[in-house]
Amino acid sequence: MLELLLFAVPAGLVILGALIVIFAKNPVHNSMGLVLTLASLAIIYITLNATFVAMVQMLVYAGAVMTLFLFVIMMIGVDKPEQTREEIKGQTLLVSGTLFILIGLVSFIVVNSGFKWDLYFPAVEYSLEGTPDLIAASLFTEWVLPFEIISLLLIVATAAAIALAYDTKVRKPK
């Protein structure tokens, strides 16, 4: 019972947040929806025994990335509401087509597998805790190369961001 609730509530929140993201008019509302999604996802991660990842998610994603988003929203100052009329020809048709196919596929699969959900989590013996030391043990030994590369990536990204947003006109000496 508890498990079910522990799944259902965050799952519902995730979906709610996602829907807010795509349907809201005000960009700030969108960001808030995204924050909701991220937070709920962190809770789900905890239920899946990935505690460290959940924390990192909260820190990095919900903390840093979303803040960045909000900064840009404020800077750009998007107050004009978006036009809802679709201007690209054939877009509506294609989108609805895609949706149709998606729903069709899903129902096809569901019907054909006989409404069975047969993928189960293994027994308790295999269960593991996503503790930092466990992650570190693998990350710094087996996956150290990708680790180094993504740190490089971060540096490059920072440099790129500065280069892109650098406004030469502002720096002209008066």
Added chain:
Amino acid sequence: MIEVSTDWYLTLAAILFSIGFLGMMIRKNALIMFMCIELMLNSVNLTFITASKHFGTIEGQISVFFVLVVAAAEVVVGLAIIVSIFKKQSSASVDLLRTSRG
């Protein structure tokens, strides 16, 4: 007693992905399209964690790490681009970026 199984989590991830994708198709604002990308990335993260728990290895969670970092870097650069685009045209709509038309 209904047991919460792997299937459920995978379904959740799929739904999240679809919603993100739908959002990408519908919205015109660059920022919001970006947020939809974030949704999709998060759904992938969820799938990874689920797989990690299902197979009992730690690799899934490590992959999530990498996805996280890359997503962060991508957000940084992407937002910088959006800012510079916005400086040129005072609207954030991607429909106005039509220079590479065929």
Added chain:
Amino acid sequence: MENLLLVIIFLPLLTALGIKIISNLVNELLLNFLTINSALLSFATACGMFGLLLTDKFKPIHLELFTWIPSPEILFEFTLDGLSGIMMLLVTGLSVVIQIFSTSYMSKDENYSKYFIYFNVFVFSMLLLVMSGNFLVMFFGWELVGLSSYLLISFWSKKQSAAKAGNKAFILNRIGDFGFLVGLMLTLNTFGTFNYEKVFSEVLNGNRESLSIIVICFIIGAFGKSAQFPLFSWLPDAMEGPTPASALIHAATMVTAGVFMLVRISPILQFSETGKLIIITAGLLTALIAAFSAINQDDIKKVLAYSTISQLGFMFIAIGSGAYVAAIFHLVTHAFFKALLFLGAGAVIHEMHHEQNIHKMGNLKTKMPITAAMMGIGTLAISGIPPLAGFWSKDEILASTFANGGFYYGYWALSLLAAFMTAFYMGRHWLLIFHKETGNDISEVHEAPKAMVRPLIVLGIFSFFIGFINTPFFHGLEKVLEETLHYVDITHLPEGITLIILAVVSIGAGFTGLLLAYLIYIVDILAYFKVKIPLKEEIKELSSNTLYLNKFGEVIFVKGMKSFSRKTAVVVDGLLIDGLVNKISSLFYNSSQKVSKSQNGLVRSYVVYFGFFMLLLIGLFIATPWVSN
């Protein structure tokens, strides 16, 4: 010893090459020396080889040069047996005589050396044809003979009519060659080889599938080469060429290639009743049409041309009734007296300063007695007056046709009619040129030079006596051909009183023809008795225009082909094919225009495309297990 065959065949070719090389360096005399000596050498060697053959009872001598095609095995080979021996002697011997004549006739011509080059090439190709050991070498010679004929007909190529005549000859020949080629292919397909002996032994052992078609194809080839109906209209036009060339090619050798070929394949031919019927009917038609057309011709050479066609028709009648020996016999005798007649005509033309209309001549016997006498011998020979050559051969043909019985009696009767007409128009020919007092100015005319007269005398003597090689008393030619035609069912002459009666009838036809010619054209008996032949002018017109067959051919085939090809070029090529290609290219262009509209540079469209097709792909993956079940 059989390598001497190479001397006979290739010497003319070498001579041609030699003349080509030294043509600018030497004068006519040296050239004459070269070419006549080489011709004499060929002839002497030929006589020697024939003698060898004679002593060996005409068992065939084979010579294999090299393996031309390894698989299926086709060799470049030659065969000398009775049949090819006779032809060989004929070609080389006539080559000597006619070349001697040509040195005088063609002298002072600006293309003197070219003439002899073409002449020697022709002799080479004819020898290749008759001495071939398999069908492929024969075809080689066949084609080359057609080529040489074309070169010689259009020799004075600056004349429009000569060039056109050459074209016509080659094209009509080609139609025949198409038949020959198809026959060749069928032969190879059915028997797997081109060698005569192998093919004949296969057929004699019972392998007779698709025999009729092969025979008919070869018959078509023979029609083209030997100017039978319907492929004969090139021969009268071929008179544009130099007269000695006409004498050799269109009297004695090339046109007889068809006859030779049919006798060569007689072991196969004898089994095809359809083939024999086609041959005899075509031969008869040709003989009659040509004889009819010759009655009212004005040109000295055209009469002889139609006469040749008519006599070829006789040879075909012989083949069709199964009298192969008679056909070859007539071939030989005809070669002599027709060459004689042509050379005589050449002498007349030369002396009349290239005037060729017989109505402008007359009473030439007073000025050119020897020529007149020789031409007279030729005329008597062709009319079938004994004991000259033509009587024996023509009578043998008529008698053999009669001997077949049944509906062949009709053929015999019509052949007799053709023989009568032959005598008539040849009599007219000779009388109008040499005898009739017309009052035309012939004071300048004198006898032809010695180099022209002597060959005439030689040919005259031969025309007189050559008939004796195959009389009912001495079957010389039959013995010669016995080995070759060993397995062929030959129609023999009737015996006893029938033969004598037939002989008398055909002599009578000949005499009547000559007499009638004399009466009508010299004594003018029609005016005397005030006899009005109905439709006289119309008949004359029909005759001069070959029953308008030429016009018919021109309208139907030439004009028809031209308009058909124009239509094809415009409609089929222009509209259909070009149109199709253009439509395809415009299809691509338009569709690419439309498709490129999907590249609108918008991210959202691309996202949608991506998602849409990705889903499609996933659906495909998922659905496949179900589909393949």
